Amino acid sequence: MxxxxxxxxxxxxxxxxxxxxxxxxxxxxxxxxxxxxxxxxxxxxxxxxxxxxxxxxxxxxxxxxxxxxxxxxxxxxxxxxxxxxxxxxxxxxxxxxxxxxxxxxxxxxxPPLPLGTAEAVLRAEFGRSLDALFERFDATPLAAASLAQVHRARVSGREVVVKILRPGxxxxxxxxxxxxxxxxxxxxxxxxxxxxxxxxxxxxxxxxxxxxxLDLRCEADNLERFRRHFAGYPRIRFPEALPAFTRRRVLVLEYVRGTRIDRLQDRFARGELRFDDLADTVAEAYVRMVAVDGFLHADPHPGNLLVDDAGRLVFLDFGMAVDLPPTVRERLLQAALAAVRGDADGVLAAMYALGMIDPEVTRADVQDAVAQVLAVLARARELGPRKIQQTIQELLDVFYRWPLVLPESLVYLLRAAALLEGIGYLYDPRFDTLATLRRVLERLRPRLTAGATRAPVRALVGQAETTLRAAADLVRRAEREELRLRLHPQDIARWERTVVLATRRLLLGLFAAVLALVSALVYVASGAELVLLAGGAIALACFFVVLVMPQHLLDNPWRLARQLRRSLLDHDVRLP
Structure with a gap:
């Protein structure tokens, strides 16, 4: 051709x-x-x-x-x-x-798409036949997933992979x-x-x-962004996309030959690779994504990491990538610094700022949870190998037991940390993840201190100044006997809700009693059994609600449902 x-x-x-x-x-x-x-x-x-x-x-x-x-x-x-x-x-x-x-x-x-269906998608996207597009196109896909499948091909003398979105x-x-x-x-x-x-x-x-x-052009944009960020890193490689062959349902990338990162035992044994160098490269890639670029590869698993013939780390699959705005990185840093100091109030403030605690939840409700988080981190200092994965598991157990929600940014950070430790432990049971991260952070310190930590430091200094001024003001007001006790609006709302629910139960119980009495009087006066049965059934239902119905079902559940509905409507699910 x-x-x-x-x-x-x-x-x-x-x-x-x-x-x-x-x-x-x-x-x-x-x-x-x-x-x-x-x-x-x-x-x-x-x-x-x-x-x-x-x-x-x-x-x-x-x-x-x-x-x-x-x-x-x-x-x-x-x-x-x-x-x-x-x-x-x-x-x-x-x-x-x-x-x-x-x-x-x-x-x-x-199941893989039939070749005819794949060809029809290509024709619909490009308006040309398969033979006109590619010099060679392998009918058997390299992989077939629920959203797309990948074929190997050749275009303009270059080996490529073709990702095709499934129709419908x-x-x-x-x-x-x-x-x-x-x-x-x-x-x-x-x-x-x-x-x-x-x-x-x-x-x-x-x-x-x-x-x-579901828009492969977004994946191509993510890939190009990663290539720009890591242009100066000879040990890290991102495949090149072919812009002329990129469409919403089709993405063409250069073919990269390599070995999965969890199948490198033979190459280590032959001396082609050094494990310490590879571990440093993986750690440096993710530290840079998080702390420098604020753009994270959000699908870290061994199938998406290769080592090519030249020993370079190769990333694959860029459909999931997460932006970490500077404010999020600052709050994560503040949370980490507070945790290292054992500052429960600082951790709690950072958790509120990160959206990990529902605004309706009071500080008193989660103080025990914060204490447990600090206890887990304190124990982590005494753990042996695989301390990160064990610590992550204990932290997530705390989140499961308490009304805490993990922000998406933290989820992906934890996954990346677990991946690094899992790969290290696979090849060296004595692998120390924290020591590797310390080496990388020391090497990247000039870039990190250039801008990534200035804002958090300024915020901490400002917070310290505010705290000192507030403490001085508190002393002056105490000396003048001007201190007053004020109730938090959430506490008032909780008391009001308790009174309202108790009143509703009382009124419902009175209604049931009156209904039962009226039904009995009507039956005595007229002998209408149907009235007695209907009134008794309704009264029993009301008594059931009063005695055993969970409290939250009396607390205007439609209002709660509307709140959730509004939050869900923020997510537009109309896909292209």
Whole structure:
């Protein structure tokens, strides 16, 4: 075939390429049928009779079997739920063991598209045939996932990989997300658990992330941004995208030959690579992403990291990338400094600033949680190898027990740290992650101190000045006997809510008693059994509500649902 010029025509995909998405009531029924029994079992484990009663204690084997059923049910529901489950597998603040391990085992695999379908997508995007586009195109894909599949090819004498988005996947994911938001809204009527709010936040974050993953031009932009940031790093390589062959549903990258980072034993044994050099390179890449560039590769796992024939670290798959604005980095640094000092108030303030604590939760409600966080970090100083992963697990256990929500930026940072330690431990059981990070930070200190820490230092100095002025003012007011005790508005609101709920229960109980009395009088006067039965049934229902109905269901659940609905509406799930 002749060398080809860049394709120019662009037409929308043919409608026949995509199977019709499963939407509406039938899709809702499918979700309810597959997940309903599992959700019911989970609710009964928390409360014996779903809405009331104490928690049930079940053997570990029961949870493992149920986790396997969750994994299979989510896999059967298709790509939306597979990708969402993989995201939840990283959120130990929401999903406990063994469910998290079961979800982590979900493989993002799918049957490969027929060659004719892949060719039709290419023709729809470029307006040209497969033979006109590529000198060679391998019919068998290198990999086939739920969103896209990858083929090897040659263009203009250059070996490339071609990533093709599956037809119809955008419409299916949009429909599934719309149903998921409605189900979460319904869940907010039944529970005020912080896990519901955290799950809603995860689904909202997933909606934003998947929107970028379904536009391969975003992935190309992310890749180009990483290439600019690491242009001066000869030991780190990012493949080059071919702009002339980049479309919304197609991405063409240079082919990079390399070895997965978790399969390097033979190359280490032959002396081709040194482990210490590789560990420093991985650590330096992520430290620079976080502390210098503020742009993080958000899908760190061994399948996305290669080492090429020249010994360079190669990153793959750029559909998930996270911006870390300077304000977020400053707050993370403030939280870390406060934790190192053992400053509980500083940690608590940073957690509020990072959005880890719901504004409606008072400081008193989470002071014990902060104390546990500091205790975990204190124990981490005495741990041996793999201290980071053990510390992360203990911290996430604290988040699961308390009304705390992990911000997405911190989730990806923890994943990157766990990846570094996991790779190090694979090749050297004595690997010290913190020592490696210290070496890298020392090497990058000039760049870090040039700008990344100035704002936090200024903020800390300003906070110290404010604290000193407030302390002096407090002493002066105490001397003048001007101190006054004021109640926090949240405490007043809590007391008001308690009074309102007690009043509602009292009125409902009085209504039930009056209704039962009136029904009995009508029956005595007229002998109407139907009136007696109806009145008695309604009175019993009212007494049931008064005696056993959970308190949050009396607290205007529609208002709570509207709050969640407003937060969900911030996430536009209409995908291109």
């Amino acid at each position: 002749s060398r080809l010029a860049p394709p120019r025509s662009l037409t929308p995909p043919a409608p026949h390429l995509a199977p019709p998405p499963r939407t509406g009531w039938r899709r809702l029924a499918e979700i309810v049928v597959r997940l309903g029994p599992l959700v019911g079992a989970a609710l009964r484990q928390r409360r014996r009779w779903i809405l009331v009663g104490g928690p049930r204690s079940e053997p570990w084997a029961v949870h493992e079997a149920r986790a396997a059923r969750w994994r299979q049910a989510l896999a059967d529901l298709g790509p939306t739920f597979v990708k969402l489950a993989q995201m939840l597998a990283t959120r130990a603040d929401i999903v406990p063991e063994p469910y998290r391990s079961a979800l982590a085992q979900l493989q993002d695999e799918a 996947v955008e419409e299916q994911i949009a429909a599934d997300l719309a149903l998921s938001f409605r189900l979460l809204w319904l869940a907010s009527l039944l529970s005020r658990s912080h896990h519901v709010r955290a799950l809603a936040a995860v689904v909202g974050e997933f909606a934003r992330r998947v929107r970028d993953e």
